[in-house]
Amino acid sequence: xxxxxxPQSVVGIIGRGATVTLRSPDTLRVEPAAxxxxxxxxxxxxxxxxxxxxxxxxxxxxxKGTLRLRVTDETTGDTGEISLPVRVxxxxxxxxxxxxxxxxxxxxxxxxxxxxxxxxxxDLVLYxxxxxxxxxxxxxxxxERIFHKHGTPVTWLIDDTVAAEQAPxxxxxxxxxxxxxxxxxRSYFYYNKRNYNLTxxxxxxxxxxxxxxxxxxxxxxxxxxxxxCRTMGADQWVGSPGGVFVEAAQQMGFEGIxxxxxxxxxxxxxxxxxxxxxxxxxxxAGNFRIPGxxxxxxxxxxTTRDIVNTSYFRPTVGSTTFSTDADDIxxxxxPRFQDDYYARLLQEYRRNLPHHDVNVFLVHxxxxxxxxxxxxxxxxxxxxxxxxxxxxxxxxEIAAWLNRRFAPEEHPYQxxxxxxxxTCHAEMQAAxxxxxxxxxxxxxxxxxxxxxxxxxxxxxxxxxFMWICEQPAPVPKIxxxxxxxxxxxxxxxxxYPEETVPALSRVEVRQQNVAGTLTIALSFDAxxxxxxxxxxxxxxxxxxxxxxxxxxxxxxGRPCHVWRTRSALAVxxxxxxxxxxxxTITVALEE
Numbered sequence: 001x002x003x004x005x006x007p008q009s010v011v012g013i014i015g016r017g018a019t020v021t022l023r024s025p026d027t028l029r030v031e032p033a034a035x036x037x038x039x040x041x042x043x044x045x046x047x048x049x050x051x052x053x054x055x056x057x058x059x060x061x062x063x064k065g066t067l068r069l070r071v072t073d074e075t076t077g078d079t080g081e082i083s084l085p086v087r088v089x090x091x092x093x094x095x096x097x098x099x100x101x102x103x104x105x106x107x108x109x110x111x112x113x114x115x116x117x118x119x120x121x122x123d124l125v126l127y128x129x130x131x132x133x134x135x136x137x138x139x140x141x142x143x144e145r146i147f148h149k150h151g152t153p154v155t156w157l158i159d160d161t162v163a164a165e166q167a168p169x170x171x172x173x174x175x176x177x178x179x180x181x182x183x184x185x186r187s188y189f190y191y192n193k194r195n196y197n198l199t200x201x202x203x204x205x206x207x208x209x210x211x212x213x214x215x216x217x218x219x220x221x222x223x224x225x226x227x228x229c230r231t232m233g234a235d236q237w238v239g240s241p242g243g244v245f246v247e248a249a250q251q252m253g254f255e256g257i258x259x260x261x262x263x264x265x266x267x268x269x270x271x272x273x274x275x276x277x278x279x280x281x282x283x284x285a286g287n288f289r290i291p292g293x294x295x296x297x298x299x300x301x302x303t304t305r306d307i308v309n310t311s312y313f314r315p316t317v318g319s320t321t322f323s324t325d326a327d328d329i330x331x332x333x334x335p336r337f338q339d340d341y342y343a344r345l346l347q348e349y350r351r352n353l354p355h356h357d358v359n360v361f362l363v364h365x366x367x368x369x370x371x372x373x374x375x376x377x378x379x380x381x382x383x384x385x386x387x388x389x390x391x392x393x394x395x396x397e398i399a400a401w402l403n404r405r406f407a408p409e410e411h412p413y414q415x416x417x418x419x420x421x422x423t424c425h426a427e428m429q430a431a432x433x434x435x436x437x438x439x440x441x442x443x444x445x446x447x448x449x450x451x452x453x454x455x456x457x458x459x460x461x462x463x464x465f466m467w468i469c470e471q472p473a474p475v476p477k478i479x480x481x482x483x484x485x486x487x488x489x490x491x492x493x494x495x496y497p498e499e500t501v502p503a504l505s506r507v508e509v510r511q512q513n514v515a516g517t518l519t520i521a522l523s524f525d526a527x528x529x530x531x532x533x534x535x536x537x538x539x540x541x542x543x544x545x546x547x548x549x550x551x552x553x554x555x556x557g558r559p560c561h562v563w564r565t566r567s568a569l570a571v572x573x574x575x576x577x578x579x580x581x582x583x584t585i586t587v588a589l590e591e
Contacts, residue, residue, distance in 0.1 A: 002221075002226075003024045003025060003026045003073060003075075003076070004022055004023070004024045004026075004028065004071060004073070004082070004226060005022070005023040005024070005217065005221075005226050005227060005228045006020075006022060006023075006082055006084060006226060006227055006228070007020060007021060007022075007084065007227065007228065007230070007396075007400070008085075008174070008180050008181065008227050008228075008229075008230075008394070008396045008397070009084060009085045009086065009087055009178070009180070009394075009396070009397055009400075010039075010056075010067050010084050010085065010086040010087070011087055011088075011089075011397050011400035011401050011404060012039065012056065012058035012062075012086070012087075012088040012089075012404065013058060013088065013089060013090065013091055013401065013404050013405055014058050014059065014060060014061060014088060014089070014090050014091070015058070015059075015091070016058065016091065016404055016405070017042075017055060017056055017057050017058050017404075018039065018055075018056045018058050018086070018088065018404070019053050019054065019055050019056070019404075020053070020054045020056070020067070020069070020084065021051050021052065021053045021054075022051075022052045022054070022069075022071065022082075023050070023051055023052070023228060024049070024050070024052065024073070025049070025050070026049065026073045026074070026075035026076060027047065027048070027049045027073070027074040027075050028047065028048060028049070028052050028071055028072065028073060028074065029045060029046070029047050029071070029072040029074055030045070030046045030047075030052060030054050030069055030070070030071050030072075031044065031045050031046075031069070031070045031072075032044075032054075032067070032068075032069060032070075033068040033069060033070040033081055034066070034067070034068040035056070035067060035068075036062060036065035036066060036067060036086055037060070037062075037065075038058060038059055038060040038061070038062045038065065038088055039056045039057070039058055039059075039062070039065070039067065039086065039088070040056060040057040040058075040059065041054070041055075041056055041057075042055040042056060042057060043055065047074075054069065058088045060088065061088055061089060061090065062086050062087060062088040063087065064085065064086075064087070064178070065085070065086035065087070065088070066083055066084070066085060066086060067083070067084045067085075067086050068081055068082070068083050068084075069081065069082045069084070085178060087393070087397060089391065089401060091357065091405055092353060092356075092357045092358070093353075093357075093358055093391060093401065094349065094350045094353050094358075094359050094361070094390070094391065095358070095359070095360045095361065095391055095392075095393045095398050095401075096152075096346070096361045096363070096386070096390050096391065096392045096393070097155060097300075097360055097361070097362045097363070097392075097393060097394065097395055097398060098147050098152060098153070098154050098155065098363050098383075098392065099154070099155045099157055099182075099258070099362060099363065099364040099365075099395060100140050100143055100144065100147070100154055100155070100156060100157065100364075100365055100367070100370070101157040101158070101184055101233065101235065101364065101365070101366050101367060102135050102136065102137045102140045102156070102157070102158050102159075102162045102184075102366075102367035103135055103157075103158060103159035103161070103162060103184045103185070103186055103187055103235070103367075104133045104134060104135045104159055104161045104162075104186045104187070105133050105134070105135070105186075105187050105188060105189045105237065105368075106127075106130060106131065106132070106133040106186060106187070106188050106189070106192070107126060107127050107129075107130065107132070107133055107188055107189045107191065107192045108124065108125065108126055108127070108133055108134070108188075108189035109125040109126075109127070109133065109134040110125075110134065110135065110136035110139075110367065110368035111125075111134055111135075111136050111138055111139070112125050113371065116371065126189075126191070130192070133186070133189075135159070135161060135162050135367060136367035136368040136370070136371075137162055137165065137166060137367055139367050139368065139369075139370040139371040140365075140367040140370045141370075142370050142371060142376060143365055143370040143376055143379065144173075146376055146379055146380045146383065147379075147383065148173070148177055149380070149383060149384075150383060150384075150387035150388075151177055152177065152383060152387055152392040153177050153178035153179050153180065153392055153393065153394050154173070154177070154179045154180075154394075155179070155180045155181070155182055155394045155395040155396070156170050156179060156180070156181045156182070157181075157182045157183075157184045157233050157258060157364075157395075158170075158181065158182075158183075158184055158216070159183070159184050159185060159186045159187075159212060159216065160186075160212045160213070160215035160216040160219065161186065163181075163215070163216040163219035163220060164215070164219045167219040167220045167222065167223035167225070168223040168224075170220075170223075171220065171223045171224060171225035174225060178394070179394065180394030180395065180396040180397065181216075181220070181227065181229060181396070182229055182230075182231045182232060182233060182258065182394075182395050182396060183209075183212075183213050183216055183229045183231075183232040183233070183254075184232065184233045184234075184235065184258075185208070185209055185212055185232075185234065185238060186212060186238075187235050187237040187238040188237040188238060189237060190237070190268065193236070193237040193238075193268050193269050193270075194237075194238065194239070194269070195238070195239040195240075195242070195269050195270045195493075196208075196234075196238060196239040196242075196244055196245065197239045197240075197242030197243055197244040197245060197270070197492050197493075198239070198242075198492055198493060200244060201244065202244050202247040202248045202251065203248075205244050205245065205248040206248040206251055206252060209232075209248060209252065210252065213229075213232070213252065216229075217229075229254070229396065230254065230255040230256065230395075230396045230399045230400060231254060231255060231256040231257065231258060231300070231395045231396055231399050232249055232252075232254050232256075232257055232258070233257060233258035233259050233300075234257065234258075234259050235259060235366075236259070236261075236267050236268040236269075236270050236271050237268055237270075238270075239270045240259045240260075240261065240267075240270040240271045240273075240302075241257045241258075241259045241260055241273075241288065241299060242270065242272065242288060242492055243286075243287075243288050243490075243492055244492070245257060246283050246288045246297070246299070249297070250295070250297050254297070255296055255297055255298065255399040255400070255402075255403060256280075256297060256298040256299070256300055256395065256398075256399040256402075257297075257298075257299055257300065258300040258301075258302070258364075258395060259271075259300070259302050260273050260276055260299045260300065260301050260302060261273045261276075261301075261302050261316075261319065262276060262277070262278040262301060262302075262305045262310075262319050263278075263305065263310055263314060263315055263316065263318060263319040264315070264316050264319060264320075265315045265316050265495060266316070266493075267316065267320075271302075272289075272492065272493050272494060272495060273289060273495075274289075274315055274495030274496065275289050275290065275466075275480050275495050275496025275497070275498070276289045276290065276299070276496070277290075277291060277414075277461040277466055278301065278304075278305055278307055278414075278459075278461065279301060279304075279358075279359055279360055279414055279461075280298050280299065280300055280301070280358065280360050280398075280402065280412070281298065281299055281411070281412075281461070282294075282295055282297060282298055282299070282411055283295075283297065283299050284482075284485065286490060287485050287490050287496070289495070289496045290480075290482045290485055290496055291411055291461070291462065291463045291482060292411070292463060293408065293409050293410055293411040293463060294408060294409060295408055296403045296408050298399055298402055298403075300360070300362060300395060300398075301360070301362050302325075302362075302364060303323045303324040303325045303328075303362060303363065303364050304323070304324045304345070304349075304360070304361050304362050304363070305318075305319045305322060305323055305324075306322035306323070306345050306421060306422070307416070307418060307457065307459050307468060308322075308418050308419075308420050308421070308422075308454055308457045309321070309322040309420065309422055309447070309454065310322050311457065311468055311470070311477065311478060312444055312446055312447040312454070313440060313444065313447070314478075317440065322422075324342060324345075324361070324362065324363040324364065325364060325365070326363075326365065326372075326375035326376070326378040326379050327365075327369050327372060327375045329341060329378065330372070330374045330375050330378060331437075331438075332428075332437055332438060332441075333428055333431050333432075333436065333437035334422070334424065334428070335374065335377070335378050336424075336427070336431070337423075337424035337427040337428065338422065338423050338424040339381055340381075340385060341421060341422060341423075342363075342378070342381075342382040342385075343382060343385040343386055344421035344422075344423070345361075345421040346361050346386060346390070347421070348416075348418045348419060348421050349361055349416065349418075350390075352414070352415065352416045352417060352418070352565075354547060354548070355414070355415040355416070355547055355548045355549070355565065356412060356413055356414045356415055356548070356549070357405065357412055358401075358402070358405070358412055359414060360398055361390075362395075363379065363382070365379070411462065411463040412462075413460065413461060413462030413463070413549060414459075414460065414461055414462075415459075415460050415548060415549055415563055415565065416457075416458070416459045416460070417456060417457070417458050417459075417565035417566055417567060417568060418456065418457050418458075418459065419453070419456050420453035420454045420455075420456075422448075422453065422454075423453065425441075425447070425448030425451050425452060425453060425454075426448070426451025426452075428441045428448070429441050429442050429448060429451060454470070455470055455471040455472070456470075456471045456567060457469065457470050457471070458471070458536060458563070458565060458567075458568045458570060460534070460549075460563060460570075462549075463482065464481075464482055464483050464561075465479070465480060465481055465482060465483070465532070465534070465572075466478075466479075466480040466482065467479045467480065467534050469534070469536045469568075469570070471538050471567070471568075472538050473536065474504050474507045474524070474535055474536055474537070475501050475502070475503075475504055475533060475534070475535060475536065476501060476534055476536070477501070478498065479498065479499040479501050479533075479534070480496060480497075480498055480499065481499050481531065481532060482496075483532070484531070499530065500528070500530070501530070501533070502526045502527040502528040502529070502530055502533070502576065502578075503526075503527040504524045504525065504526055504527075504535070505524070505525045505527075506523070506524060506525045507522075507523075507524040507535070507537075508522065508523050508524070509521070509522040509537045509540065509569070510522075511540065511541075511543055511545075511569070512543075513543040513544055513545060513589070516588065516589050516590075517586055517587070517588055517589065518543070518545055518550075518552075518562075518586065518587040518588075518589055519584065519585070519586050520552075520562070520569075520571060520583075520584070520585040520586075520587070521582075521583075521584050521585075522535065522537075522571060522573075522582070522583050522584075522585070523580065523581060523582040523583070524580075524581055525579060525580055525581070526576050526577065526578055526579065526581055527578065528578050529576055529577050529578050530576045531574070531575065531576075532572060532573070532574050532575075532576075533572070533573050533576045534561075534563070534570050534571070534572055534573075535570065535571050535572075535573050536568055536569070536570040537568065537569045537570070537571075538567060538568050539567055539568075540568070540569040542564070544589075545564050545569075545587075545589065546564065546589070546590075547564050547565055547566065548563075548564060549561060549562075549563055550562040550563070550564060550587050550589075551587070552571075552585045552586055552587040553585070553586055553587075554573075554574065554583055554584065554585050555583060555584040555585075556574075556575075558574050560572040560573070560574060560585060562585060562587050571583075571585055
């Protein structure tokens with residue numbers, strides 16, 4: 001069956017089914033040979049050429065199952081069986097995704113250890129030409145043992161050179177742990193970095209990527225695992241996700257791209273991602289930074305960020321401090337004083353799942369940083385703390401779930417009320433004051449006041465807005481209005497503009513829930529006009545109003561969001577005027 005490529009796993013949703021798509025230039029006849037309990041084939045036989053989808057009904061959750069298909073190549077007459085792992089989940093999921101990247105860095109050899117400890121430029125192992133380079137898979141193996149300690153799957157984000165050497169090993173781990181693979185192009189280094197989004201067209205970029213990706217697939221086929229990848233990535237030394245990479249990836253048939261840096265203005269001449277959401281989203285056509293429905297393509301984060309603590313050190317610095325890149329928190333001293341920071345951050349995201357449908361807690365490490373024992377200790381502690389309670393999935397599987405869960409015209413949102421997961425503000429401030437860790441923690445008077453946790457934050461992103469509000473403020477301290485994107489010029493090396501938020505005074509609210517109709521009467525004085533403004537009321541009684549995103553109507557007949565969480569009620573007020581703004585919002589509640 002040399003002409004058939006298979007998905008890395010079968011991913012389904014209870015009540016929404018599962019689809020297995022085989023790829024072949026030949027004509028295939030596919031018949032289910034053995035189906036796990038919980039899947040039911042919709043057709044006894046499927047025929048097709050090119051992409052051949054085989055559909056199943058899904059009736060119950062399956063964490064580890066196996067599907068066997070009998071495949072006949074009607075072009076050659078060959079017949080064989082294909083076995084595929086099966087995972088069926090529900091329509092609302094919290095995922096942990098462990099990602100390890102390893103790719104060739106042209107101009108650098110990241111393997112020799114001495115260069116990491118001397119930290120002098122003359123000690124770096126560099127190449128003068130623009131073709132030589134190496135990867136540091138030897139260091140990635142150190143973290144592999146930690147990630148696999150409890151049998152959790154890893155996403156191997158690799159290029160064709162790593163695949164040529166390690167495809168048999170990764171294929172073995174796929175069978176043993178459920179590991180997945182994602183395509184990562186060859187890259188560069190600090191001293192010769194470049195940004196394809198600024199220097200190449202999508203067609204030129206695709207011409208570079210296609211042979212590398214083909215070589216990766218060929219390596220896995222030789223290893224006896226003829227798979228294809230649903231996702232790819234782009235690191236910061238080759239441009240990271242931008243308009244060009246996003247378009248090229250979509251043209252190549254990928255369903256997602258990894259590498260978005262939430263709250264990043266720039267990093268290493270790329271990562272111009274300021275204004276992008278903090279979790280998975282579909283990039284809008286013509287403006288990759290913001291969400292937009294209409295496709296089956298997703299942007300994945302470089303790492304998950306702590307949106308509470310990040311918000312005090314904007315831009316870029318906060319998100320490269322409070323991140324699931326273990327080197328970030330190790331450098332900033334957090335593991336010295338708190339050993340459960342990641343577990344608490346995960347819990348804050350996870351407890352908000354009733355408000356929305358998905359969150360992806362993505363942990364990433366690069367091969368050239370995987371030798372750092374202190375960082376590996378952080379990740380080992382995290383996996384030890386949560387391995388038995390959470391759903392671990394590969395990036396490939398998550399992309400498949402997202403496209404099974406959300407139609408092309410749909411886009412998810414997130415509504416999060418987050419308590420501060422950090423418990424060591426006082427210790428960090430003391431260490432910062434004497435210079436043991438960066439001094440910014442002692443210098444910022446708004447962060448960790450009195451050595452105590454920061455107040456709860458309310459945060460939302462969807463296809464229309466992204467905003468973050470700090471208790472007890474009535475308005476967001478961070479506000480992006482994605483509905484205005486057509487009015488803002490797009491620049492590849494720019495950012496999405498943040499809105500200027502007016503100050504409010506004399507803020508009042510009354511709410512009444514009668515006969516299934518919620519009526520919210522509010523008023524405030526605004527220091528300036530703004531097209532749309534979320535107004536937040538803290539510690540309002542629930543009044544039997546369900547938590548989550550509700551759709552209401554204001555007294556002018558305009559639709560508006562109402563957001564409800566454990567401690568906050570927020571209302572989207574449109575056409576705010578300078579001065580007094582009375583509004584009445586009604587929401588029809590489902591009984």
